[in-house]
Amino acid sequence: MNCATCARPGRLWRSGPGLLAACLLPVLALATQAPGATSPVRHRAGPPPGHTGGFGEPTCHACHWDNAADAGGGAIAVHDFPPAWSPGRTYTFDVVLRHAGVGRTGFQAAARFAYGSDAGRDAGRFRAGAGAAVVSGLNAHVTYVQHAEEGTLPQWPDSARWRITWTAPDRGGRIVLHIAANAANNDDSPLGDFVYTATRTTEPAEKIAVRESSRPPTGRPAPSTRAPGRPRHRL
Numbered sequence: 001m002n003c004a005t006c007a008r009p010g011r012l013w014r015s016g017p018g019l020l021a022a023c024l025l026p027v028l029a030l031a032t033q034a035p036g037a038t039s040p041v042r043h044r045a046g047p048p049p050g051h052t053g054g055f056g057e058p059t060c061h062a063c064h065w066d067n068a069a070d071a072g073g074g075a076i077a078v079h080d081f082p083p084a085w086s087p088g089r090t091y092t093f094d095v096v097l098r099h100a101g102v103g104r105t106g107f108q109a110a111a112r113f114a115y116g117s118d119a120g121r122d123a124g125r126f127r128a129g130a131g132a133a134v135v136s137g138l139n140a141h142v143t144y145v146q147h148a149e150e151g152t153l154p155q156w157p158d159s160a161r162w163r164i165t166w167t168a169p170d171r172g173g174r175i176v177l178h179i180a181a182n183a184a185n186n187d188d189s190p191l192g193d194f195v196y197t198a199t200r201t202t203e204p205a206e207k208i209a210v211r212e213s214s215r216p217p218t219g220r221p222a223p224s225t226r227a228p229g230r231p232r233h234r235l
């Protein structure tokens with residue numbers, strides 16, 4: 001139904017209760033739709049933000065819980081994610097999800113500072129390649145890169161790939177990338193799917209350079225000045 005009048009409330013109210021009911025009916029119908037019925041918000045077109053598994057977030061398994069997580073015989077691989085980052089530099093990497101017989105796929109990832117006062121905040125900026133999108137989280141400090149609907153059909157019988165471009169921040173310490181992905185069976189429901197997770201870290205390149213140059217000339221590692229400790233924040 002074309003309800004263009006709804007966009008002009010003044011005219012609507014003057015037009016009487018008949019027109020008002022006609023405009024409200026479709027809205028009420030959507031609000032009372034049975035769960036599982038076709039919804040205007042399609043999860044397949046993009047998962048809800050905040051489901052990477054990092055910093056206490058749940059994963060896709062919160063809804064796609066039919067099979068145990070990380071137990072379907074597949075895996076997430078991240079190709080060309082840099083082990084070290086330089087300020088403002090742009091890197092391109094691929095997230096690849098492998099699972100035998102996957103019918104539809106999706107993922108979500110976030111890159112955040114691991115430690116310190118910025119822990120859990122966005123580190124750098126994403127640019128999504130084909131089949132992916134960049135979205136803001138409910139919390140303004142986090143941005144996610146995730147599948148778009150056209151990126152849910154796997155390119156190969158047993159795997160799917162999304163290309164992501166990431167520009168490192170201007171400063172900061174260790175950065176952690178959390179990824180959760182869903183190897184789904186293409187039945188348009190959250191059932192029968194396999195969820196996988198992965199984590200990658202990248203260190204500031206200058207820190208690594210300092211560490212290298214402080215090695216003794218014999219090539220033997222320099223004695224550690226810091227006792228190995230537990231991370232101060234949950235990743």
Ligand code: HEC
Nearest residue numbers: 043044047060063105106107108182184185186187188189
């Ligand atoms: C709050 C619940 C919820 C969460 C969390 C969730 N999904 Fe879904 N997802 C659904 C529902 C419901 C459907 C089925 C219908 C639809 O598309 O809305 C679905 C469908 C899908 C499908 C298509 C499944 C099929 O077999 O056809 C994919 C792919 C998918 N989700 C990926 C993800 C990924 C990736 C995540 C995590 C990053 C995720 N979802 C997190 C609820 C969720």
